[in-house]
Amino acid sequence: MNLNPGSLRLLDNVNRQVNAEIRLTDDFEWRGKEEEWNYPVRGTGDCEDLALEKRKRLVARGLPRAAIRISVVFHKEFKCPHAVLLAETSKGTIVLDNLTNELLCWDKAPYNYASRERPDGLWEHFDQSFWEWQPIRSR
Numbered sequence: 001m002n003l004n005p006g007s008l009r010l011l012d013n014v015n016r017q018v019n020a021e022i023r024l025t026d027d028f029e030w031r032g033k034e035e036e037w038n039y040p041v042r043g044t045g046d047c048e049d050l051a052l053e054k055r056k057r058l059v060a061r062g063l064p065r066a067a068i069r070i071s072v073v074f075h076k077e078f079k080c081p082h083a084v085l086l087a088e089t090s091k092g093t094i095v096l097d098n099l100t101n102e103l104l105c106w107d108k109a110p111y112n113y114a115s116r117e118r119p120d121g122l123w124e125h126f127d128q129s130f131w132e133w134q135p136i137r138s139r
Contacts, residue, residue, distance in 0.1 A: 001067040003089035011087055012103055014057045015096040022050050024098060048083035050098040055085055063087075066119035073111035077134045084109070086116060110134075 001007060025044040039056065040049045048070065055068045067088040074081055085096040086106060093106040106113070112131040115123050 001064055001087065001089050003091040003094075007063070007089070008103075010058065010061060010063070011094060011096060012101075014054050014061075015103060016101045018050055018054050018057070019098050019101055022053065022098075024050070047098055051083050051085040051096070054096050058087075069117040069119070071116035072114045073109075074114060074131070076110045076112055076132060077136055079133065081114075082111070084111070 021043065022040045023044045024046065026046055037048050037052065039045070040053050045053070051070045055065075055070070058068050059065050069086050069088065071084050071086050072081060073084055082099070084098075087094040087096060095104045095106055095109045095111075097104070097109065112128070112133075113126045114128070115125045118124050
């Protein structure tokens with residue numbers, strides 16, 4: 001996908017809109033299941049639900065589906081699993097994340113990447129021997 005001011009604005013707007021509209025809620029809390037990937041319902045969803053919604057909106061606005069992929073990551077500090085949306089662009093891979101409105105290049109985000117969708121819908125897994133961890137900062 002060609003990254004230009006218009007496409008960057010679209011990525012930013014969709015990331016912010018979905019983050020503002022959807023209340024982050026654990027699947028078990030509202031669906032009664034440990035994990036279920038689905039679109040947000042009644043304004044609530046978890047991280048992968050928000051990633052699915054962002055992708056749906058971006059594709060509906062003309063971005064190529066093959067360039068908008070979900071990735072499973074682990075936070076380098078908190079070591080918890082998470083799902084984000086990756087936009088593969090002409091200027092690098094951009095992370096759309098429900099934990100921040102800021103768009104980050106994949107290597108600037110605080111994550112170790114476990115796997116991501118391929119353009120054909122299958123998943124590729126990354127070598128975890130390169131993962132880095134950070135000590136938990138005092139709050």
